[in-house]
Amino acid sequence: MERDARHDLQTDPWGHLAGELDAWTTGATGAATFWWRDDDAVADGPKLQRLLTLATNAPLALAVIPARLDSSLAAALGATSAPVSVLQHGFAHLNHAPRGQRLGAWELGLHRGEAAVLDDLVTGREILEGAIDKFLPVITPPWNRIDTQLYAALPGLGYRGVTAFGPREVAQPVAGLTLNHAHCDPVNWKKGGLFTGEAKAIGQIVAHLTARRSGDADAAEATGLLTHHRDMDAGAWAFTARLIDTLQAHPAARIAAAPELFP
Ligand SMILES: [Zn+2]
Secondary structure, eight states, rough: OHHHHHHHHTOOHHHHHHHHHHHHHHHSSSSEEEEEEEEEEEEEEEEHHHHHHHTTOOOOOEOGGGOOOOHHHHHHHHHHOOOOOEOOOOSOOOSSSSSTTSSSOBBSSSTOOHHHHHHHHHHHHHHHHOOTTTEEEEEEGGOBBOOOGGGGGGGGOOOEEEEEEOOOSSSSBBBHHHHHHHBBOOOEEGGTTTTTHHHHOOOOHHHHHHHHHHSSSSSSSSSEEEOOOOTTHHHHHHHHHHHHHHHEEEEEEEOOOOHHHHO
């Protein structure tokens, strides 16, 4: 644990991350794979352009809300040379769970019946497929919540993956459907979208990497950064840019593109 003593997470978070990545260099675990997902895209604008500029440095999986898709987003994605894949962020990002029962918000729960949810997903998929040629049939559930009972029907509808939040428990819950979640969210939603701070965000990344190395988490699941371009403050943007640069510069780290994670 000498490494941790020299690069304490609280006082030297970037050194702490470098120490963890160094452990992947010397270990027998192979590359420390990462990936990058950004949620809630609907339209072009200065924030989306800022995101796409950053994405010229690393492959980006952009989760788009089909029912709110503005034609300006399709145009922006058609024009960019950044390596972007488009995922399906639910259908309309609406909560269908009953209120007042502390259930949280669910669009992809079973509160309105499975058929209604699957119909929405197929409709949304047709919208995205028709508008954007960078579409990958992977579902990003709004609020990172999906009832796992829906998994069985998804491959038959043409989906090959689901991405929510937290270490995956299995790689393939049903044949033909791969999970790869996100593990770091640098936005503090309880504080109105402020940056969580470097120590908290890097702590989430290092926790997942350490769990992968030790066998406490699936070593083959790429560690995911989840950003929200519409909501991030200056601190979260700066963190995202520095993280991408740090990972691209470290010999043990590799940022994978979404098509590789959802075969
Ligand atoms: Zn969302």
